[in-house]
Amino acid sequence: MGRTLAEKVWDNHVVASPPGEPDLLYIDLHLVHEVTSPQAFDGLRLSGRTVRRPDLTLATEDHNVPTSDVDLPIADPVSRTQVETLRRNCAEFGVPLYSMGDPRQGVVHIIGPELGVTQPGMTIVCGDSHTSTHGAFGALAFGIGTSEVEHVLATQTLPQKRPDTMAVTIEGELAPGVTPKDVILAVIGRIGTGGGIGSIIEYRGPVIEAMSMEGRMTVCNMSIEAGARAGLVAPDRTTFDYLAGRPGAPPGPDWDRAVEDWSALATDPDARFDREVVINGSEISPHVTWGTNPSQVTPIAGNVPDPDSMDDPVAAESARRALEYMGLEAGTPITEVAVDTVFIGSCTNGRIEDLRQVAAVAQGRKVAPGVRTLVVPGSAQVKAQAEAEGLDSILRTAGFDWREPGCSMCLAMNPDKLQPGERCASTSNRNFEGRQGRGGRTHLVSPAVAAASAIAGHFAAPADL
Amino acid sequence: MLAVRIVSGTAVPLDRSDVDTDQIIPSDWLKKVERTGFEKGLFSEWRDDRDFVLNDERYTGANILVAGPNFGTGSSREHAVWAIQQYGFEAVISPRFADIFANNCTKNGLVPVVVDPEFGRALLDAVIADPGLVITIDVERGTVEVPALGMETTFPMEESTRTRFLEGLDDIALTLRHDEAIAGYEARRPSWLPETSRI
Numbered sequence: 001m002g003r004t005l006a007e008k009v010w011d012n013h014v015v016a017s018p019p020g021e022p023d024l025l026y027i028d029l030h031l032v033h034e035v036t037s038p039q040a041f042d043g044l045r046l047s048g049r050t051v052r053r054p055d056l057t058l059a060t061e062d063h064n065v066p067t068s069d070v071d072l073p074i075a076d077p078v079s080r081t082q083v084e085t086l087r088r089n090c091a092e093f094g095v096p097l098y099s100m101g102d103p104r105q106g107v108v109h110i111i112g113p114e115l116g117v118t119q120p121g122m123t124i125v126c127g128d129s130h131t132s133t134h135g136a137f138g139a140l141a142f143g144i145g146t147s148e149v150e151h152v153l154a155t156q157t158l159p160q161k162r163p164d165t166m167a168v169t170i171e172g173e174l175a176p177g178v179t180p181k182d183v184i185l186a187v188i189g190r191i192g193t194g195g196g197i198g199s200i201i202e203y204r205g206p207v208i209e210a211m212s213m214e215g216r217m218t219v220c221n222m223s224i225e226a227g228a229r230a231g232l233v234a235p236d237r238t239t240f241d242y243l244a245g246r247p248g249a250p251p252g253p254d255w256d257r258a259v260e261d262w263s264a265l266a267t268d269p270d271a272r273f274d275r276e277v278v279i280n281g282s283e284i285s286p287h288v289t290w291g292t293n294p295s296q297v298t299p300i301a302g303n304v305p306d307p308d309s310m311d312d313p314v315a316a317e318s319a320r321r322a323l324e325y326m327g328l329e330a331g332t333p334i335t336e337v338a339v340d341t342v343f344i345g346s347c348t349n350g351r352i353e354d355l356r357q358v359a360a361v362a363q364g365r366k367v368a369p370g371v372r373t374l375v376v377p378g379s380a381q382v383k384a385q386a387e388a389e390g391l392d393s394i395l396r397t398a399g400f401d402w403r404e405p406g407c408s409m410c411l412a413m414n415p416d417k418l419q420p421g422e423r424c425a426s427t428s429n430r431n432f433e434g435r436q437g438r439g440g441r442t443h444l445v446s447p448a449v450a451a452a453s454a455i456a457g458h459f460a461a462p463a464d465l
Numbered sequence: 466m467l468a469v470r471i472v473s474g475t476a477v478p479l480d481r482s483d484v485d486t487d488q489i490i491p492s493d494w495l496k497k498v499e500r501t502g503f504e505k506g507l508f509s510e511w512r513d514d515r516d517f518v519l520n521d522e523r524y525t526g527a528n529i530l531v532a533g534p535n536f537g538t539g540s541s542r543e544h545a546v547w548a549i550q551q552y553g554f555e556a557v558i559s560p561r562f563a564d565i566f567a568n569n570c571t572k573n574g575l576v577p578v579v580v581d582p583e584f585g586r587a588l589l590d591a592v593i594a595d596p597g598l599v600i601t602i603d604v605e606r607g608t609v610e611v612p613a614l615g616m617e618t619t620f621p622m623e624e625s626t627r628t629r630f631l632e633g634l635d636d637i638a639l640t641l642r643h644d645e646a647i648a649g650y651e652a653r654r655p656s657w658l659p660e661t662s663r664i
């Protein structure tokens with residue numbers, strides 16, 4: 001029987017299969033950031049171990065970094081200590097690091113792809129659950145905890161239990177104005193936050209094939225919000241074209257051989273998935289979350305749902321709690337809900353294509369009075385590219401606040417936070433209670449809906465303006 | 466990690482589904498560079514509410530957390546496991562755990578106990594009704610028992626994970642037994658794979 005893409009990548013990386021134990025997988029790339037690494041480096045020091053392959057390890061500063069005044073020392077002493085600890089650890093163990101202000105610095109899941117070190121068929125890990133983003137290239141990429149970070153630093157391998165495989169096929173064609181973010185929100189709405197637990201999801205079908213790399217990254221990024229171990233897409237011409245010429249891409253003479261290897265990774269026609277879900281792409285419309293987990297989502301033309309009408313008592317109870325936290329009344333049309341803040345950025349939607357979409361909506365328009373906006377490019381390169389294209393001036397003219405790169409209000413570890421009760425249209429990936437600041441109310445949306453909502457002052461799709 | 470064979474004691478009922486890691490330990494707590502001192506951060510936003518179950522004195526001293534389905538969703542932060550452990554819990558019972566969270570539990574000796582949804586619901590109700598109820602989890606046999614009520618069930622655990630719990634083994638030392646195989650694999654990797662020191 002044939003094998004799936006995920007199974008091929010897995011098999012290619014098995015170093016040892018001790019009887020009765022999980023497979024020991026080789027790790028091709030280990031991404032590191034300041035939050036989940038300090039205790040791992042401490043562990044190495046305590047046991048007198050070194051980093052086995054600093055040349056397969058890459059560190060960046062992203063979660064804590066401020067998005068203004070980046071030439072000054074970080075004002076928050078605790079954040080500063082964490083970033084300084086990463087610098088000391090990288091220097092001591094010889095790990096390459098892109099610090100604040102470096103032209104290659106950015107959110108860890110944005111810089112891997114843009115530097116071309118994220119490639120098809122690789123195994124990639126990071127102490128961060130959104131590592132699934134890199135699956136867009138046909139890599140097996142998953143998040144790990146700090147103990148596993150230490151394990152990979154010391155051995156460049158990880159014992160892993162083989163996950164199940166799951167296919168999510170998006171048939172048909174997307175309607176105009178529907179974006180990859182809407183696709184993944186619709187998928188999570190359908191399968192739930194636990195729908196992918198224990199599985200690697202392969203996204204396939206015409207809608208995915210037609211998607212840009214940026215779009216595929218947005219989709220794979222949120223696999224973890226459906227509980228999946230990883231998400232991936234078969235590498236194709238779009239993937240190769242994106243990679244060609246990037247600093248980490250295979251050099252001239254090796255390129256053709258690499259493309260040949262990558263092309264052989266696609267799922268065989270006779271391979272079987274443990275589970276399959278099919279969604280009709282033409283039925284997807286722009287989506288907005290109304291609750292406190294990403295499966296609590298509705299088309300923007302819909303209303304806040306009524307928990308009393310839900311069949312599943314657990315879902316109904318969770319919806320009741322969510323509506324209370326979110327300060328929403330059942331039955332309210334989503335487009336009548338006003339926003340206080342709009343956050344555009346994160347490893348879900350902080351890439352150049354996202355900023356182009358935002359600028360296209362903002363062009364010639366103004367942000368509604370009283371709405372706070374933050375546009376935070378995902379990396380220094382995205383920022384430079386956007387500025388070269390003049391997107392920053394379109395956005396500034398429209399009244400958007402243009403910031404320095406980092407995770408920012410995606411998780412509010414830096415000064416960019418929501419106030420209690422503040423309502424935010426956010427292009428990030430988590431609408432958990434307090435995620436963007438204590439008491440803050442997060443609604444996940446696409447960049448286009450975020451931009452239109454900033455201009456309208458309430459949830460809106462660009463077509464509604 | 467320390468070996469764990471039996472966890473026995475009273476439990477705190479956390480009757481909510483989809484408890485994510487941002488609730489278990491809010492992101493402000495992730496700025497610490499040490500591995501200790503996270504107990505104060507455990508559910509810190511919910512603990513401001515006087516009615517939150519962790520503030521209920523009847524549950525003081527409990528060492529088992531009984532939760533609803535989909536526990537530990539969200540981020541990979543191991544801090545969530547450290548916080549639960551450092552607060553005094555030795556096991557968490559839920560009908561379903563997020564993968565990374567469950568994995569992180571096993572690296573630290575916090576026992577993730579998966580039970581079927583009906584048993585989970587009945588256990589929550591039992592602990593809500595009687596805060597003094599004693600639960601016993603036997604890692605070696607893979608069982609959860611409530612002797613006072615005659616409740617008993619089994620829970621799944623990979624054999625290799627069970628061995629690590631029972632013997633308190635260090636994963637890195639175990640992997641280093643395969644040092645030769647790792648070096649052999651490295652010698653076979655295509656030369657064009659990216660190196661971060663070269664970009």
Ligand code: SF4
Pocket residue numbers: 062063107108109128130346347348406407410411428429
């Ligand atoms: S942008 Fe958000 S989700 Fe992505 S790595 Fe940063 S904090 Fe995590």
